[in-house]
Amino acid sequence: MAAAPILARRIARSGVLPLCCRPPSWDRAPRQPPGLPLAPCRAFSNNKIQVELDESSGVAMMKFKSPPVNSLSLDFLTEFSISLEKLENDRACRGVIITSTIPKIFSSGLDIMEMCGKNVEHYGEFWRAVQEMWLRLYGSNMVTVAAVNGSSPAGGCLIALSCDYRIMAENPKFSIGLNEAQLGIVAPFWFKDTFVNVVGHRIAERSLQLGSLHPAPEALKLGLVDELVPEEKLLEKASAVMARWLALPDHARQLTKSMMRKAVLDHLVAHREEDIKNFINFISKESIQKSLRMYMEMLKKKKS
Numbered sequence: 001m002a003a004a005p006i007l008a009r010r011i012a013r014s015g016v017l018p019l020c021c022r023p024p025s026w027d028r029a030p031r032q033p034p035g036l037p038l039a040p041c042r043a044f045s046n047n048k049i050q051v052e053l054d055e056s057s058g059v060a061m062m063k064f065k066s067p068p069v070n071s072l073s074l075d076f077l078t079e080f081s082i083s084l085e086k087l088e089n090d091r092a093c094r095g096v097i098i099t100s101t102i103p104k105i106f107s108s109g110l111d112i113m114e115m116c117g118k119n120v121e122h123y124g125e126f127w128r129a130v131q132e133m134w135l136r137l138y139g140s141n142m143v144t145v146a147a148v149n150g151s152s153p154a155g156g157c158l159i160a161l162s163c164d165y166r167i168m169a170e171n172p173k174f175s176i177g178l179n180e181a182q183l184g185i186v187a188p189f190w191f192k193d194t195f196v197n198v199v200g201h202r203i204a205e206r207s208l209q210l211g212s213l214h215p216a217p218e219a220l221k222l223g224l225v226d227e228l229v230p231e232e233k234l235l236e237k238a239s240a241v242m243a244r245w246l247a248l249p250d251h252a253r254q255l256t257k258s259m260m261r262k263a264v265l266d267h268l269v270a271h272r273e274e275d276i277k278n279f280i281n282f283i284s285k286e287s288i289q290k291s292l293r294m295y296m297e298m299l300k301k302k303k304s
Protein backbone atom coordinates (compact mmCIF):
# COMPACT_ATOMS: atom_id res chain seq x y z
CA MET A 1 0.00 0.00 0.00
CA ALA A 2 1.22 3.50 -0.78
CA ALA A 3 2.54 5.67 2.03
CA ALA A 4 -0.58 7.81 1.86
CA PRO A 5 -3.43 5.33 2.19
CA ILE A 6 -6.13 7.79 3.26
CA LEU A 7 -5.30 10.38 0.62
CA ALA A 8 -4.96 7.71 -2.06
CA ARG A 9 -8.30 6.14 -1.08
CA ARG A 10 -10.12 9.47 -0.98
CA ILE A 11 -8.71 10.54 -4.31
CA ALA A 12 -9.55 7.14 -5.81
CA ARG A 13 -13.12 7.43 -4.51
CA SER A 14 -13.42 10.96 -5.90
CA GLY A 15 -12.55 9.61 -9.35
CA VAL A 16 -9.81 12.16 -10.00
CA LEU A 17 -6.28 11.50 -11.11
CA PRO A 18 -3.27 12.59 -9.08
CA LEU A 19 -1.47 15.54 -10.63
CA CYS A 20 1.49 13.47 -11.81
CA CYS A 21 -0.80 11.16 -13.84
CA ARG A 22 -2.95 13.86 -15.35
CA PRO A 23 -2.74 14.45 -19.07
CA PRO A 24 -1.74 18.00 -19.94
CA SER A 25 -4.83 20.09 -20.63
CA TRP A 26 -3.73 23.43 -21.97
CA ASP A 27 -6.95 24.07 -23.79
CA ARG A 28 -10.19 23.95 -21.97
CA ALA A 29 -13.41 23.35 -23.88
CA PRO A 30 -15.62 26.32 -24.66
CA ARG A 31 -17.60 27.02 -21.53
CA GLN A 32 -20.99 27.09 -23.19
CA PRO A 33 -21.36 24.46 -25.94
CA PRO A 34 -23.86 25.77 -28.48
CA GLY A 35 -27.36 24.46 -27.96
CA LEU A 36 -26.55 22.97 -24.58
CA PRO A 37 -27.79 25.31 -21.86
CA LEU A 38 -25.88 24.63 -18.67
CA ALA A 39 -27.17 24.97 -15.14
CA PRO A 40 -26.02 28.41 -13.95
CA CYS A 41 -24.34 27.17 -10.79
CA ARG A 42 -22.97 23.92 -9.43
CA ALA A 43 -22.00 23.43 -5.82
CA PHE A 44 -20.26 20.81 -3.76
CA SER A 45 -19.11 20.83 -0.22
CA ASN A 46 -17.66 18.76 2.60
CA ASN A 47 -17.25 19.55 6.27
CA LYS A 48 -14.10 21.65 5.64
CA ILE A 49 -14.64 23.47 2.36
CA GLN A 50 -17.56 24.70 0.28
CA VAL A 51 -17.35 25.30 -3.45
CA GLU A 52 -19.74 27.02 -5.82
CA LEU A 53 -19.05 27.11 -9.52
CA ASP A 54 -20.79 29.82 -11.54
CA GLU A 55 -20.96 28.27 -14.97
CA SER A 56 -21.78 31.49 -16.77
CA SER A 57 -18.47 33.08 -15.73
CA GLY A 58 -16.45 29.86 -15.33
CA VAL A 59 -15.41 31.00 -11.84
CA ALA A 60 -15.59 28.87 -8.69
CA MET A 61 -15.74 30.35 -5.20
CA MET A 62 -13.95 28.11 -2.72
CA LYS A 63 -14.53 28.91 0.96
CA PHE A 64 -12.65 27.37 3.87
CA LYS A 65 -15.06 26.62 6.71
CA SER A 66 -13.22 24.62 9.33
CA PRO A 67 -13.54 26.26 12.77
CA PRO A 68 -11.95 27.51 14.85
CA VAL A 69 -9.06 28.63 12.61
CA ASN A 70 -9.07 26.66 9.30
CA SER A 71 -5.96 24.77 10.36
CA LEU A 72 -4.65 22.46 7.65
CA SER A 73 -5.23 19.03 9.15
CA LEU A 74 -4.78 15.84 7.15
CA ASP A 75 -8.55 15.76 6.54
CA PHE A 76 -8.60 19.40 5.47
CA LEU A 77 -5.67 18.95 3.09
CA THR A 78 -7.26 15.85 1.58
CA GLU A 79 -10.57 17.63 1.00
CA PHE A 80 -8.72 20.64 -0.41
CA SER A 81 -6.80 18.51 -2.93
CA ILE A 82 -9.96 16.69 -3.97
CA SER A 83 -11.87 19.95 -4.40
CA LEU A 84 -9.08 21.42 -6.52
CA GLU A 85 -8.90 18.34 -8.68
CA LYS A 86 -12.66 18.28 -9.22
CA LEU A 87 -12.52 21.88 -10.44
CA GLU A 88 -9.40 21.22 -12.53
CA ASN A 89 -11.20 18.40 -14.32
CA ASP A 90 -14.38 20.39 -14.81
CA ARG A 91 -14.21 21.96 -18.24
CA ALA A 92 -16.74 24.58 -17.18
CA CYS A 93 -14.30 25.96 -14.61
CA ARG A 94 -11.51 28.38 -15.60
CA GLY A 95 -10.73 30.11 -12.34
CA VAL A 96 -11.09 29.78 -8.60
CA ILE A 97 -11.27 32.40 -5.85
CA ILE A 98 -10.12 31.09 -2.47
CA THR A 99 -11.37 32.68 0.74
CA SER A 100 -12.61 31.84 4.24
CA THR A 101 -15.95 31.84 6.05
CA ILE A 102 -14.23 32.17 9.45
CA PRO A 103 -14.15 35.78 10.68
CA LYS A 104 -10.62 37.24 10.94
CA ILE A 105 -8.87 34.03 9.83
CA PHE A 106 -7.93 32.94 6.32
CA SER A 107 -6.03 29.88 7.55
CA SER A 108 -3.83 29.33 10.61
CA GLY A 109 -1.50 27.11 8.58
CA LEU A 110 -0.58 23.49 9.09
CA ASP A 111 -2.38 21.90 11.99
CA ILE A 112 0.32 21.76 14.62
CA MET A 113 -1.40 18.83 16.37
CA GLU A 114 -0.74 16.74 13.22
CA MET A 115 2.99 17.28 13.83
CA CYS A 116 2.99 16.57 17.60
CA GLY A 117 3.28 13.21 19.29
CA LYS A 118 2.32 11.11 16.26
CA ASN A 119 4.09 8.13 14.73
CA VAL A 120 6.38 8.08 11.70
CA GLU A 121 3.63 6.69 9.39
CA HIS A 122 1.35 9.54 10.33
CA TYR A 123 4.03 12.17 9.71
CA GLY A 124 4.72 10.64 6.29
CA GLU A 125 1.06 10.60 5.34
CA PHE A 126 0.54 14.14 6.58
CA TRP A 127 3.54 15.53 4.73
CA ARG A 128 2.54 13.80 1.49
CA ALA A 129 -0.86 15.50 1.79
CA VAL A 130 0.84 18.90 2.27
CA GLN A 131 2.95 18.29 -0.84
CA GLU A 132 -0.09 17.12 -2.81
CA MET A 133 -2.05 20.25 -1.94
CA TRP A 134 0.81 22.52 -3.02
CA LEU A 135 1.51 20.61 -6.26
CA ARG A 136 -2.14 20.91 -7.26
CA LEU A 137 -2.53 24.56 -6.32
CA TYR A 138 0.82 25.90 -7.53
CA GLY A 139 0.58 23.81 -10.68
CA SER A 140 -3.07 24.56 -11.39
CA ASN A 141 -4.15 25.39 -14.93
CA MET A 142 -6.94 27.54 -13.51
CA VAL A 143 -6.55 31.20 -12.62
CA THR A 144 -6.25 31.23 -8.83
CA VAL A 145 -7.01 34.34 -6.77
CA ALA A 146 -6.61 34.42 -2.99
CA ALA A 147 -9.07 36.73 -1.22
CA VAL A 148 -7.26 36.84 2.11
CA ASN A 149 -9.89 37.96 4.60
CA GLY A 150 -7.95 37.34 7.79
CA SER A 151 -4.67 36.23 9.30
CA SER A 152 -2.65 33.83 7.26
CA PRO A 153 0.47 32.44 8.91
CA ALA A 154 2.82 29.76 7.49
CA GLY A 155 0.80 27.14 5.57
CA GLY A 156 -2.02 29.70 5.18
CA CYS A 157 0.47 32.08 3.62
CA LEU A 158 1.73 29.27 1.36
CA ILE A 159 -1.80 28.84 -0.01
CA ALA A 160 -2.02 32.56 -0.79
CA LEU A 161 1.51 32.60 -2.29
CA SER A 162 0.61 29.67 -4.54
CA CYS A 163 -2.21 31.61 -6.18
CA ASP A 164 -1.77 33.85 -9.22
CA TYR A 165 -2.95 36.96 -7.39
CA ARG A 166 -3.45 37.95 -3.75
CA ILE A 167 -5.92 40.52 -2.47
CA MET A 168 -6.00 41.12 1.27
CA ALA A 169 -8.46 42.90 3.55
CA GLU A 170 -6.82 46.18 4.55
CA ASN A 171 -7.07 45.50 8.29
CA PRO A 172 -3.65 46.00 9.97
CA LYS A 173 -4.65 43.40 12.59
CA PHE A 174 -4.51 40.72 9.90
CA SER A 175 -1.03 39.44 9.23
CA ILE A 176 0.58 37.09 6.74
CA GLY A 177 3.99 35.45 6.41
CA LEU A 178 6.06 32.31 6.74
CA ASN A 179 6.61 32.40 10.51
CA GLU A 180 8.01 28.86 10.86
CA ALA A 181 11.22 30.10 12.50
CA GLN A 182 9.13 31.46 15.39
CA LEU A 183 7.96 27.91 16.06
CA GLY A 184 11.52 26.60 16.02
CA ILE A 185 10.93 24.86 12.71
CA VAL A 186 12.10 25.53 9.17
CA ALA A 187 10.11 26.28 6.02
CA PRO A 188 10.93 23.53 3.51
CA PHE A 189 12.66 24.45 0.25
CA TRP A 190 9.48 24.56 -1.79
CA PHE A 191 7.75 26.93 0.66
CA LYS A 192 10.89 29.08 0.38
CA ASP A 193 10.97 28.89 -3.43
CA THR A 194 7.31 29.87 -3.66
CA PHE A 195 8.01 32.83 -1.37
CA VAL A 196 11.14 33.93 -3.27
CA ASN A 197 9.20 33.78 -6.54
CA VAL A 198 6.71 36.29 -5.14
CA VAL A 199 8.82 38.76 -3.13
CA GLY A 200 12.40 38.20 -4.32
CA HIS A 201 15.44 36.77 -2.57
CA ARG A 202 16.39 39.54 -0.13
CA ILE A 203 12.94 40.13 1.30
CA ALA A 204 12.36 36.39 1.56
CA GLU A 205 15.72 35.80 3.26
CA ARG A 206 15.10 38.38 5.96
CA SER A 207 11.44 37.53 6.45
CA LEU A 208 12.10 33.77 6.67
CA GLN A 209 15.01 34.07 9.11
CA LEU A 210 12.98 36.31 11.39
CA GLY A 211 9.82 34.25 10.95
CA SER A 212 8.02 37.53 10.30
CA LEU A 213 4.29 37.92 10.23
CA HIS A 214 3.61 41.08 8.24
CA PRO A 215 0.55 43.23 8.97
CA ALA A 216 -1.49 43.78 5.81
CA PRO A 217 -0.06 47.26 4.94
CA GLU A 218 3.51 45.95 5.27
CA ALA A 219 2.65 42.84 3.26
CA LEU A 220 1.52 45.14 0.45
CA LYS A 221 4.75 47.16 0.60
CA LEU A 222 6.82 43.96 0.38
CA GLY A 223 4.81 42.67 -2.56
CA LEU A 224 3.66 39.71 -0.52
CA VAL A 225 0.11 40.65 -1.47
CA ASP A 226 -0.88 42.51 -4.63
CA GLU A 227 -3.65 44.74 -3.32
CA LEU A 228 -5.45 45.76 -0.14
CA VAL A 229 -9.14 46.57 -0.19
CA PRO A 230 -11.77 47.16 2.49
CA GLU A 231 -12.97 43.79 3.71
CA GLU A 232 -16.52 44.28 2.41
CA LYS A 233 -15.13 44.86 -1.10
CA LEU A 234 -12.82 41.85 -1.12
CA LEU A 235 -14.93 39.39 -3.10
CA GLU A 236 -16.13 42.03 -5.53
CA LYS A 237 -12.52 43.00 -6.20
CA ALA A 238 -11.46 39.34 -6.52
CA SER A 239 -14.17 38.80 -9.14
CA ALA A 240 -13.04 41.89 -11.07
CA VAL A 241 -9.41 40.71 -11.02
CA MET A 242 -10.49 37.25 -12.10
CA ALA A 243 -12.44 38.68 -15.04
CA ARG A 244 -9.32 40.56 -16.17
CA TRP A 245 -7.20 37.39 -16.05
CA LEU A 246 -9.88 35.34 -17.79
CA ALA A 247 -10.08 37.85 -20.64
CA LEU A 248 -6.91 36.25 -22.06
CA PRO A 249 -6.88 32.97 -23.98
CA ASP A 250 -6.41 30.10 -21.53
CA HIS A 251 -3.69 28.33 -23.49
CA ALA A 252 -1.35 31.36 -23.63
CA ARG A 253 -1.81 32.17 -19.96
CA GLN A 254 -1.43 28.53 -18.90
CA LEU A 255 1.76 27.98 -20.90
CA THR A 256 3.21 31.18 -19.48
CA LYS A 257 2.31 30.15 -15.91
CA SER A 258 3.82 26.74 -16.44
CA MET A 259 7.02 28.29 -17.81
CA MET A 260 7.31 30.49 -14.71
CA ARG A 261 6.57 27.74 -12.16
CA LYS A 262 7.85 24.53 -13.76
CA ALA A 263 11.35 24.49 -12.28
CA VAL A 264 10.06 24.84 -8.74
CA LEU A 265 7.34 22.23 -9.22
CA ASP A 266 9.74 19.79 -10.90
CA HIS A 267 12.20 20.19 -8.04
CA LEU A 268 9.70 18.86 -5.51
CA VAL A 269 8.34 16.17 -7.85
CA ALA A 270 11.92 14.88 -8.32
CA HIS A 271 12.62 14.90 -4.56
CA ARG A 272 9.27 14.04 -3.05
CA GLU A 273 10.29 10.91 -1.16
CA GLU A 274 13.50 12.52 0.10
CA ASP A 275 11.49 15.54 1.26
CA ILE A 276 9.10 13.27 3.17
CA LYS A 277 12.05 11.49 4.83
CA ASN A 278 13.58 14.84 5.77
CA PHE A 279 10.31 15.97 7.28
CA ILE A 280 9.92 12.78 9.29
CA ASN A 281 13.49 12.95 10.62
CA PHE A 282 13.16 16.61 11.47
CA ILE A 283 9.75 16.56 13.11
CA SER A 284 10.49 13.38 15.11
CA LYS A 285 13.38 15.04 16.97
CA GLU A 286 12.66 15.51 20.65
CA SER A 287 13.96 19.10 20.54
CA ILE A 288 11.51 19.96 17.72
CA GLN A 289 8.63 18.26 19.49
CA LYS A 290 9.45 20.30 22.57
CA SER A 291 9.45 23.55 20.56
CA LEU A 292 6.06 22.75 19.07
CA ARG A 293 4.57 21.86 22.48
CA MET A 294 5.89 25.13 23.91
CA TYR A 295 4.41 27.07 21.01
CA MET A 296 0.99 25.47 21.53
CA GLU A 297 1.19 26.30 25.26
CA MET A 298 2.08 29.87 24.37
CA LEU A 299 -1.02 30.08 22.14
CA LYS A 300 -3.22 28.82 24.95
CA LYS A 301 -1.66 31.20 27.52
CA LYS A 302 -2.20 34.16 25.20
CA LYS A 303 -5.89 33.31 25.33
CA SER A 304 -6.25 33.23 29.12
Ligand SMILES: CCCCCCCCC/C=C/C(=O)SCCNC(=O)CCNC(=O)[C@H](O)C(C)(C)COP(=O)(O)OP(=O)(O)OC[C@H]1O[C@@H](n2cnc3c(N)ncnc32)[C@H](O)[C@@H]1OP(=O)(O)O
Nearest residue numbers: 068071108109110111112113151153154155188279282299
Ligand atom coordinates in the same frame (compact mmCIF):
# COMPACT_ATOMS: atom_id res chain seq x y z
C1 LIG B 1 14.15 19.88 6.83
C2 LIG B 1 12.88 20.69 6.89
C3 LIG B 1 11.68 19.83 6.99
C4 LIG B 1 10.39 20.59 7.21
C5 LIG B 1 10.22 21.03 8.61
C6 LIG B 1 8.80 21.30 9.04
C7 LIG B 1 8.04 22.25 8.20
C8 LIG B 1 6.70 22.61 8.80
C9 LIG B 1 6.07 23.76 8.12
C10 LIG B 1 5.00 24.32 8.96
C11 LIG B 1 4.06 25.12 8.51
C12 LIG B 1 2.96 25.64 9.35
O1 LIG B 1 1.97 26.07 8.84
S1 LIG B 1 3.14 25.62 11.03
C13 LIG B 1 1.73 26.42 11.71
C14 LIG B 1 1.98 27.89 11.89
N1 LIG B 1 0.79 28.52 12.38
C15 LIG B 1 0.78 29.40 13.35
O2 LIG B 1 1.85 29.80 13.89
C16 LIG B 1 -0.55 29.94 13.77
C17 LIG B 1 -0.72 29.95 15.23
N2 LIG B 1 -2.03 30.50 15.56
C18 LIG B 1 -2.24 31.81 15.71
O3 LIG B 1 -1.36 32.66 15.55
C19 LIG B 1 -3.59 32.21 16.16
O4 LIG B 1 -4.26 31.04 16.65
C20 LIG B 1 -4.46 32.80 15.03
C21 LIG B 1 -4.50 31.92 13.79
C22 LIG B 1 -3.93 34.21 14.65
C23 LIG B 1 -5.91 32.96 15.54
O5 LIG B 1 -5.92 33.63 16.78
P1 LIG B 1 -7.22 33.63 17.66
O6 LIG B 1 -6.92 34.49 18.88
O7 LIG B 1 -8.39 33.99 16.83
O8 LIG B 1 -7.46 32.10 18.05
P2 LIG B 1 -6.65 31.22 19.11
O9 LIG B 1 -7.37 31.30 20.40
O10 LIG B 1 -5.21 31.54 19.10
O11 LIG B 1 -6.82 29.79 18.44
C24 LIG B 1 -8.04 29.04 18.52
C25 LIG B 1 -7.69 27.58 18.75
O12 LIG B 1 -7.03 27.09 17.59
C26 LIG B 1 -5.75 26.53 17.97
N3 LIG B 1 -4.83 26.75 16.86
C27 LIG B 1 -4.47 27.90 16.30
N4 LIG B 1 -3.62 27.71 15.28
C28 LIG B 1 -3.43 26.38 15.20
C29 LIG B 1 -2.66 25.55 14.31
N5 LIG B 1 -1.90 26.04 13.32
N6 LIG B 1 -2.70 24.23 14.53
C30 LIG B 1 -3.45 23.71 15.51
N7 LIG B 1 -4.21 24.44 16.35
C31 LIG B 1 -4.19 25.77 16.20
C32 LIG B 1 -5.39 27.28 19.24
O13 LIG B 1 -4.46 26.55 20.00
C33 LIG B 1 -6.73 27.36 19.91
O14 LIG B 1 -7.04 26.11 20.49
P3 LIG B 1 -7.83 25.95 21.87
O15 LIG B 1 -7.06 26.72 22.89
O16 LIG B 1 -7.87 24.47 22.11
O17 LIG B 1 -9.18 26.55 21.58
